[in-house]
Amino acid sequence: MQEPKLFVHLPEYINTPDGMDIDKDGHLILSCPNFADTSTSGCVVRIDKDTRAVTKWFDVPVHPQTGKARNMGMALYYREDGLCDVYLCDNQGWSGAPELQNKGRMLKVTMDGDKIAQWKTIAYNMEHPNGVRIWNGQIYATQSMNSPVKDPSGKLVSSVYRFNFDDEDIEITNTLEDKNLLVTYITHNPECQYGADGIAFRDGVMYVGNFGDGEIYKTTFNEDGSVKDHFPWAKDPQQLTTTDGISFDEDGNLYVADFSVNAIAKVEPCGKITRLAQSPDKSGFGGGLEQPGEPIVYQGKIIASCFDLVTGPDKINTAHEMPATLAYLEM
Numbered sequence: 001m002q003e004p005k006l007f008v009h010l011p012e013y014i015n016t017p018d019g020m021d022i023d024k025d026g027h028l029i030l031s032c033p034n035f036a037d038t039s040t041s042g043c044v045v046r047i048d049k050d051t052r053a054v055t056k057w058f059d060v061p062v063h064p065q066t067g068k069a070r071n072m073g074m075a076l077y078y079r080e081d082g083l084c085d086v087y088l089c090d091n092q093g094w095s096g097a098p099e100l101q102n103k104g105r106m107l108k109v110t111m112d113g114d115k116i117a118q119w120k121t122i123a124y125n126m127e128h129p130n131g132v133r134i135w136n137g138q139i140y141a142t143q144s145m146n147s148p149v150k151d152p153s154g155k156l157v158s159s160v161y162r163f164n165f166d167d168e169d170i171e172i173t174n175t176l177e178d179k180n181l182l183v184t185y186i187t188h189n190p191e192c193q194y195g196a197d198g199i200a201f202r203d204g205v206m207y208v209g210n211f212g213d214g215e216i217y218k219t220t221f222n223e224d225g226s227v228k229d230h231f232p233w234a235k236d237p238q239q240l241t242t243t244d245g246i247s248f249d250e251d252g253n254l255y256v257a258d259f260s261v262n263a264i265a266k267v268e269p270c271g272k273i274t275r276l277a278q279s280p281d282k283s284g285f286g287g288g289l290e291q292p293g294e295p296i297v298y299q300g301k302i303i304a305s306c307f308d309l310v311t312g313p314d315k316i317n318t319a320h321e322m323p324a325t326l327a328y329l330e331m
Contacts, residue, residue: 002277004264006287007303007326008052014324015040017305019074019131019245020296023084025049028298029057031074035094036309036320042069044086047326049299058111061119063103066092071107073131073141073199073245073294077165084111085165087122087139089129102174104129106141106163122163123170123180129161131199131245135206136225139163142196142208146184148175156187158195160208160219183219183230187212192260192314198246198294200254207233209243209256216243216254216267236273240265241314245294245305249331255302257292262316264295264304264329276302277329281316287327291317301328 010017015036021029028047034040042060047053060069073089085108092103104126109119123129128145141161149157162182163170172178185208187195192212200207206219215235220228234254244257254267255276263278279288293307304327309320 001275002329004277004279004287004289004304004327004329006285007301007328008047008054009285010045010324010326011054012323013040013043013056014045015320015322016307016309017324017326018072018293018307019089020294020303020305021074021076022296022298023076024078028296028303029074029076030305030326031071031088033070033072033091033094035070038068041067042071042090044071044074044088057114058109058116060088060090061107061109061116063090063092063105066100066103068092070094072129075132075134075139077134083117085109086111087132087134089132089141091129093128102127106132106139106161108165120168122167123161123172125174126161126172127174128158130197133199133201135201136204137165138225139165140182140199140201140206142199143174144195144197144211146174148173149184151186153186153188155190156193156195156212157184158187158210159184160196160199160206183227185210185217189213192242197244198256200246200248202248202252207246207254209246211242211244211259214241214243214258216246216256234267234271234273239273239275240267244292247294247296249297255295255297257295257304259291259293259307259310260315262289262291264289264292264302279316281318285321285323285325287325289327290321290325291315292327297331300331302331303328
């Protein structure tokens, strides 16, 4: 296995990095929910393609009731007028605090250069919005928990929601009655009841990781956009235990952040899974995989954001540490 290396130390105003995308100029864009310090709020930063200098792009508009933003998954969409729409999953309830439950939002922030031109709430009252991707003119967002949905097995139900670009102020009930709910997942692992997380598209097929089961699902579509097939595709408990963010390379290999065991895995187009790198519980200061939240293929490397916050019996990580970091593997 590879030895991960340090890509960048992040500024002190970032304590929990998460989702990533690449802008039109080739700079790496990073979404930072900043869960580790409740006095801070979420922001989005730019990492220069040449110097790796980190600059704040914008502070995410806060929730009117909580006064904070907790932006996780992110996707950029460049419009014909030159503006950039930034789609963000604002996961207010991630901490589990009762007063924050069902206060999640799907946001659209329109950027004119380095200034927010306008922003709107696409959907609100979401329980646990997590990952987002744009495909075929629509927005697809994972929701890691749909607690009001009770499966006969008693196991957790999670989902993917689909929105249009012009949607606004859609109230989500987190039930099967939501018109924007596309597909659902059941997490069978009783030790880790956490569901749909990372999401990616390739050749018109949607891939979603079911976190607790360490399993990748495929969803195919009919020409009218309706779901054709929805099924589990890749799983190997020896190589992959949990599935956080996911990202493809040009050859169709899927890279997966194995959050709980500080690892990155590769899933080949045939579904074979191989663990590429793993770090023990140590400081990410030198480049270790400290609870990778999302990978992205960038400049011939696999860049991983180090969430470095969650602890528990199934986690290698034992404590949050500063500075926050990004690590990388060679392709």
